[in-house]
Each structure stands twice: as structure tokens, then as C-alpha cells.
Amino acid sequence: MKSQLGPLPARVTICEVGPRDGLQNESQLVSADDKVHYIDLLSESGLSLIETTSFVSPKAVPQIGDAAEVMARIRRRPGVRYLVLVPNVRGLERAQQAGADAVAVFTAATESFAKRNINMTIAQSLETFGEVVASAKRAGMWVRGYISTAFGCPYEGTTPVASVIRVARALVAMGCDEISVGDTIGVATPLQVADVVARLRDEVPLERLALHLHDTRGTALANIVAGLQQGVAIFDSSSGGLGGCPFAPGATGNVATEDVLYLLDGMGIETRVDLAKVRAASRFIAGVLRRDQLPSRAFNALEAAAAR
Ligand code: COA
Ligand code: ZN
Numbered sequence: 397m398k399s400q401l402g403p404l405p406a407r408v409t410i411c412e413v414g415p416r417d418g419l420q421n422e423s424q425l426v427s428a429d430d431k432v433h434y435i436d437l438l439s440e441s442g443l444s445l446i447e448t449t450s451f452v453s454p455k456a457v458p459q460i461g462d463a464a465e466v467m468a469r470i471r472r473r474p475g476v477r478y479l480v481l482v483p484n485v486r487g488l489e490r491a492q493q494a495g496a497d498a499v500a501v502f503t504a505a506t507e508s509f510a511k512r513n514i515n516m517t518i519a520q521s522l523e524t525f526g527e528v529v530a531s532a533k534r535a536g537m538w539v540r541g542y543i544s545t546a547f548g549c550p551y552e553g554t555t556p557v558a559s560v561i562r563v564a565r566a567l568v569a570m571g572c573d574e575i576s577v578g579d580t581i582g583v584a585t586p587l588q589v590a591d592v593v594a595r596l597r598d599e600v601p602l603e604r605l606a607l608h609l610h611d612t613r614g615t616a617l618a619n620i621v622a623g624l625q626q627g628v629a630i631f632d633s634s635s636g637g638l639g640g641c642p643f644a645p646g647a648t649g650n651v652a653t654e655d656v657l658y659l660l661d662g663m664g665i666e667t668r669v670d671l672a673k674v675r676a677a678s679r680f681i682a683g684v685l686r687r688d689q690l691p692s693r694a695f696n697a698l699e700a701a702a703a704r
Contacts, residue, residue: 430680438635499537505555543577546577565599
């Protein structure tokens with residue numbers, strides 16, 4: 397698409413991560429019933445990729461002990477991919493038993509974060525995921541690979557681009573269909589995003605490269621524009637801006653789906669996602685969490701306008 401900002405993708409895919417990345421970081425436990433209803437509402441909005449839950453150790457993430465129940469009870473809408481996180485072969489087996497057909501493996505670009513999040517070195521994680529991805533591909537599953545702390549790490553500071561490239565190359569080589577590069581603690585700024593993407597494009601075809609941005613310091617939307625200018629057309633976001641990461645102190649939510657949709661709609665970039673329906677899902681989960689407001693600026697503005 398031609399624009400004053402240079403060529404931009406005509407169409408963008410949103411990966412909605414609220415039910416997993418979002419709810420996992422809420423101190424309040426949400427019932428399986430409410431999670432299922434939330435996911436069903438999101439499914440109605442036109443989203444094609446929803447990160448639904450994770451089959452990790454319930455000792456590591458207690459909020460997610462009901463993963464199998466949630467997967468069994470959601471209304472699966474044709475055309476929607478329900479993605480689940482798996483940290484190891486055991487998680488893959490649990491995901492398969494629960495009927496998942498899309499899984500995500502997740503490692504990091506920095507050693508300290510990998511250790512704290514999955515208790516593995518990066519090399520160990522790549523070995524584990526090599527096995528997980530091979531087995532998932534044999535079973536005909538779609539696989540996403542996450543690289544956390546790709547821009548900065550709470551323990552190691554700014555992440556060298558070479559570390560991101562190394563991990564991305566390994567994930568592509570093992571057969572991941574899509575690579576999502578994460579600003580886990582929301583420290584990135586636009587030139588850094590442009591730089592990392594420009595260098596990653598040689599490793600990961602653009603149509604398989606996603607950006608996963610947190611808005612901890614308010615730079616996420618600016619970073620999305622920088623990503624768009626580099627040709628990125630897949631962005632992760634959470635409805636209402638829920639989220640964070642229990643292993644990243646101070647990290648706030650993912651960039652909000654409503655904010656991303658408002659931005660993209662305004663720029664004439666197609667998403668096929670209905671903002672009003674995402675807002676309805678956010679309103680439901682805000683009620684469950686007993687919150688009047690959510691981190692999403694667009695959500696709050698639209699709710700306030702509707703209440704006038
Ligand atoms: N599902 C359920 N239980 C699992 C599991 C899985 N996929 N993998 C391991 N476990 C259980 C083990 O059986 C063991 O239980 P036990 O103590 O009752 O025997 C316990 O979890 C620890 O397993 P172990 O193999 O020793 O792993 P670990 O303690 O080194 O933890 C991970 C490694 C990867 C399993 C764990 O760190 C994890 O699940 N991390 C995920 C964190 C996350 O979801 N982060 C969100 C992304 S930001
Ligand atoms: Zn995240």
C-alpha cells in the first residue's frame with residue numbers, strides 16, 4: 397500500500413493473546429467458565445489467531461491449570477486458529493490430547509530470562525523444542541516460535557541483535573511456521589525495532605514474522621508503525637491491554653488489540669477484525685476482574701463515549 401510513510405502492508409493479521417498472556421498475569425484467578433466465554437466472544441470478532449491457553453507446568457503458572465478444560469469447552473469457530481503454548485514434549489502431548497492443532501514453543505534471546513522462565517539455557521531450549529516441533533509437524537500441527545526479550549532483558553539490559561538472529565535461525569530451521577519476536581518488558585523504541593526487523597528479514601520471510609510488543613513505556617504503537625514500515629504484517633496484542641509476564645518484573649500489558657485496531661483502521665490497513673466485538677469481549681473480562689477501566693486507551697475512550 398502506498399502512503400506518505402512509504403509502502404505499508406495492505407492487510408495485517410492480529411494474534412490475540414489476552415486469554416493467555418493477558419490472564420496469566422492477573423493476580424485474580426479467572427474461572428474456566430469465564431475464560432471460555434471470553435474466548436468465545438473473541439472468536440466472534442473476526443480474529444483468525446487466538447492464543448488460548450498453555451500446557452506448561454501448573455507449578456510455574458498456577459492460573460493455567462484448567463488448560464484442558466478450556467480447550468474442551470470453547471466453541472471453535474472455523475477459520476480461527478486456537479494456539480496453545482507448550483514448553484516441552486509433555487506439554488505437546490497434553491495439548492494433543494486436548495485437541496489442539498496449533499502450538500507455540502517459547503524461548504528467549506537472553507540466557508537469564510530463559511533460565512527464569514523455562515529453567516533451561518537457550519541451547520537446552522532449542523534442543524527440547526527441536527524435538528517438540530518435529531513431533532508437532534509430524535502430527536500436522538501449525539507451529540509458532542516465540543523469542544522473548546528480543547529487544548531488552550530485565551536482567552541483561554539491551555539485547556544484542558546477533559542473539560535474536562541466532563535463535564530465530566534455529567527456530568526456522570527446526571520448522572516453525574511463524575516466528576514472533578517479543579519485546580517482553582516493553583523497552584524497545586522505533587529505530588531499534590526497524591533495525592532488528594531489517595536484520596531478521598534475511599532469516600525469517602516477512603510473511604512469517606510477527607512482533608509481540610508490550611506497552612510498558614508507552615512505545616508499543618510507535619513500534620508497530622516502525623514494524624509496518626519494514627513490512628511486518630503480523631502483530632500480537634491483547635484485548636483491553638491485559639497482560640504482562642510473571643517472570644519480567646514491572647512488565648505491563650501487551651499492546652491493546654483495540655488500540656492496534658484503531659491505529660490500523662485509521663491508516664486504512666485491513667484486519668477483518670471488528671473493534672466493537674473485541675471491545676465487548678474486553679468489557680466482559682473487565683467485569684470479571686471488577687475493573688472500570690483497562691489499560692487500553694481506545695477501549696476506555698470508546699466506553700466513555702458510549703456512556704455519555
Ligand atoms: N505440563 C504439566 N506439568 C509439567 C509440564 C507440563 N508441560 N512440564 C513439567 N511439568 C511438571 C513436572 O512433572 C514436575 O512436576 P513434579 O514436581 O510434580 O514432578 C514439575 O512440572 C517440574 O518439572 P521439571 O521437568 O523439573 O521442569 P522445571 O521445574 O525445570 O520447569 C518448565 C520447566 C518448562 C516445565 C517450567 O518452567 C514451565 O512450565 N515454564 C513455563 C513458564 C511460562 O508459561 N511462561 C509464560 C511465557 S512468558
Ligand atoms: Zn508477552
